[in-house]
Amino acid sequence: MQLAVDNLACRRAGRRVFDGLSFTLRPGEALAVTGRNGAGKSTLIAAIAGFVPRHAGEIRATGIGERSLSECLHLVGHRDGLKASLTAEENLAFAASILGGPRLGTDEALARVGLPGAAHLPVAFLSAGQRRRVALARLLVAQRPLWLLDEPLTALDAAGQGLLAGIMAEHLGGGGLILAATHAPLPIEGAREFRLGA
Amino acid sequence: MMRTFLALVRRDLALATRVGGAGGLSLVFFLMVVTLIPFGLGPDLNLLSRIGPAILWIAGVLATLIGLDRLFQADEEDGSLDLMRLSPAPFEVVVLAKATAHWLATGLPLAVFAPLFGLLVALEPAALARTALSLLIGTPALTFAGAIGAALAASIRRGGLVIAILVVPLMVPTLIFGVAAGDPTNPASAQALTILAALTLATGAIGCIGAAAALRGGGE
Numbered sequence: 001m002q003l004a005v006d007n008l009a010c011r012r013a014g015r016r017v018f019d020g021l022s023f024t025l026r027p028g029e030a031l032a033v034t035g036r037n038g039a040g041k042s043t044l045i046a047a048i049a050g051f052v053p054r055h056a057g058e059i060r061a062t063g064i065g066e067r068s069l070s071e072c073l074h075l076v077g078h079r080d081g082l083k084a085s086l087t088a089e090e091n092l093a094f095a096a097s098i099l100g101g102p103r104l105g106t107d108e109a110l111a112r113v114g115l116p117g118a119a120h121l122p123v124a125f126l127s128a129g130q131r132r133r134v135a136l137a138r139l140l141v142a143q144r145p146l147w148l149l150d151e152p153l154t155a156l157d158a159a160g161q162g163l164l165a166g167i168m169a170e171h172l173g174g175g176g177l178i179l180a181a182t183h184a185p186l187p188i189e190g191a192r193e194f195r196l197g198a
Numbered sequence: 199m200m201r202t203f204l205a206l207v208r209r210d211l212a213l214a215t216r217v218g219g220a221g222g223l224s225l226v227f228f229l230m231v232v233t234l235i236p237f238g239l240g241p242d243l244n245l246l247s248r249i250g251p252a253i254l255w256i257a258g259v260l261a262t263l264i265g266l267d268r269l270f271q272a273d274e275e276d277g278s279l280d281l282m283r284l285s286p287a288p289f290e291v292v293v294l295a296k297a298t299a300h301w302l303a304t305g306l307p308l309a310v311f312a313p314l315f316g317l318l319v320a321l322e323p324a325a326l327a328r329t330a331l332s333l334l335i336g337t338p339a340l341t342f343a344g345a346i347g348a349a350l351a352a353s354i355r356r357g358g359l360v361i362a363i364l365v366v367p368l369m370v371p372t373l374i375f376g377v378a379a380g381d382p383t384n385p386a387s388a389q390a391l392t393i394l395a396a397l398t399l400a401t402g403a404i405g406c407i408g409a410a411a412a413l414r415g416g417g418e
Contacts, residue, residue, distance in 0.1 A: 051280065071286045079277025085216040086209070097205035098285045138281075 001063040001072060001145045002026050003048070003177060008057035010040065010047050017043045019056065023194055025146075027175040030168065032186045035196030041181035042077065044196070045148045048179070049075050064145070074099075074142070077150035080135040084124035088115065088134045091123060092141050099142035109140040114163050128155040136164060139171070147171060149180040153187075161187055202287035203295045210299030220265035224304040225311060227264050231257035232315045243320045250319035251329045251380030257315075258308050258333055258376075259369050262340040266365070267358040269300055269348040270413060279352070279413065289410040297338075297345045297405065305337030328387065329380035332394060336376040339398040342405030343368035349409035372397050 002024065009019030017040040025031055033041050046052040048059055050070045061069045082091050092106040104112070110119050113133040123131060132155045139147055147168075153161055165187035168178055172188065180186055214221040235253050236246055246253075273279040273296075282292045312330040321329065347365035351357030375397060378390035 049280070049284065051283065067286070070284050073284065075280060075284065077277060077280070079275070079280065081277035081281045083209070083213060083276070083278065085213060085219070090209070090212070094205055094209050095281060097201050098281055098287075100201070100286050 001061055001177065003146060003179075004058075004060045004062070005048070006058045006060065008044075008047065008059060009055040010043050010052055011055045012043060012052065018196060021057070021196075025177045025179060027145075027177065028172050030172055030178040030180070030186065030188045030191040032188075032191045032193045033179065033181045033196060034183065034193055039197035041196055042150055045075065045077065045150050045179070045181055048146075049073060049148060061146075069146075071100075072144055073146040073148055074139050074144045075148045075150075076135050076138065076152060077148075078154075080131055081138075082123045082131060082134060085122055087120050087122055088126070088137075089119040091134060092137055095138045096141040099138075099144070101143045103143040104140045106137075106141060109137040110134070112140055112163070112167065113137045114159065129157055129160060132156055133160060133163075136167070139167065145175070146177045146179070149178065149182075151182060152180055153182065153184050199287045199291055202285055203291055203298075206282075206292060206295035207299045207302070210296060211302060214299070214303040220268065221303055222307075224261040224264045225307045228257045228261040228308050228311075229315060231260055232318055236319060247320040247322060247325070250316060250321040251325060251332075252377045253319050254312055254316060254329050254333065255336075255373055255376045255380065258305075258312075258337060259340060259366070259373055261308060262304055262337065262344060262369075263358075263362055263365070265304065266300075266344045266348050267351065267356075267361050269296060269345060270352040270409075271348070271354075271357065274352045283414070289414050290406045293345060293349070293406045293409045293413070294402075297341050297402075297409075300345075301338050301341040305333075305341055308337060309334035322382070324382040325380065328382050332376045332379035332391060335391065335398060336372050336379070336394045339372040339394070339401040340369050342398075342401040343372070345405045345409040346412070349412035352413060368401075372401070 004024045006022050008021040010017045035041055043052055047054055064072045089106045110116060113136055115133050168188055213219050232253060309330055312333050313326045316326040316329055344365045347361040351360045354360060375390045375394045378384055379387050379394050381387055
């Protein structure tokens with residue numbers, strides 16, 4: 001698939017967050033969205049996911065057939081979407097059946113993010129970095145071409161960042177798209193930078 | 199779509215029974231209201247058995263309101279609702295699944311235990327059976343009406359009061375016909391039961407569409 005954002009403007013609570021944003025994202029490309037706090041990085045991600053109404057402009061996705069854009073993307077953000085009283089495995093199995101199209105099994109996905117022993121632990125007992133790893137494992141249990149990542153490196157240790165870099169490289173190698181809001185440089189070769197509010 | 203529905207029902211039931219879930223809370227609240235009213239009214243068994251169906255139904259309405267504020271709010275806060283918004287299944291199915299799980303955890307236990315609690319308000323056997331049946335048929339309408347309010351207040355912290363004000367008026371018709379259907383001396387109780395079933399079906403459709411419309415936009 002290909003994503004084209006054309007002259008996008010968003011407002012929240014009546015106040016301008018950004019306007020006139022244009023970029024395209026082609027298969028195998030990664031875009032690092034940077035900018036100061038409050039520049040609208042998370043709003044951009046929410047607008048692409050369809051959670052925030054567009055004020056003006058267009059978000060076009062091509063090459064996805066009959067599906068809508070929201071059915072073709074993963075979002076891992078600040079709110080990790082995990083239930084504390086369910087185990088890591090139950091959380092992932094739920095995400096897989098909600099998002100549809102299973103790819104990796106939950107055990108395999110947890111092994112890929114370096115949490116092979118945590119499958120049967122309630123998420124409440126996991127550390128912030130481990131929770132982030134479970135949330136990132138969601139990217140692997142359902143096949144979706146566009147990954148929207150909001151500060152994906154937060155709370156991850158060096159080993160975790162290395163694992164994430166491998167997973168992202170594999171996704172891009174398979175023709176996937178990544179759009180990540182970040183302050184730290186993304187561990188991806190050839191990621192373009194898109195600066196908001198410059 | 200069916201897979202999404204079943205996965206959601208299973209997850210919400212698991213959450214209701216785990217630590218911090220609201221599984222038994224509404225049943226305990228129901229029992230508290232039903233036991234407190236005879237203490238307040240005094241030992242007049244005739245009076246109690248006459249107003250017994252009404253006591254059970256009012257307790258049922260109040261018990262349904264417990265935990266309703268967390269129906270969508272908990273998922274909105276931790277981002278689970280965003281996950282559901284990315285699902286290929288229509289959002290109405292998500293609402294239907296969450297309302298079904300809520301009813302299985304609150305309304306169904308009320309109807310099942312109503313014959314037992316009805317003994318506390320001196321109901322006759324015929325009235326016990328009819329009230330339990332009317333609760334079984336009518337409590338889904340309470341949940342679906344409540345889902346509309348819970349969806350509108352999903353992004354409001356401590357929105358319980360707002361939800362109660364929004365949904366109690368919507369629950370009044372169900373309460374009226376539920377009590378009428380539970381009273382065996384009422385000559386029109388069979389018709390009341392039919393209208394109660396119609397209310398449940400209509401509220402089910404309106405509740406799912408309305409709550410989905412309120413939630414789809416991302417709570418803004």
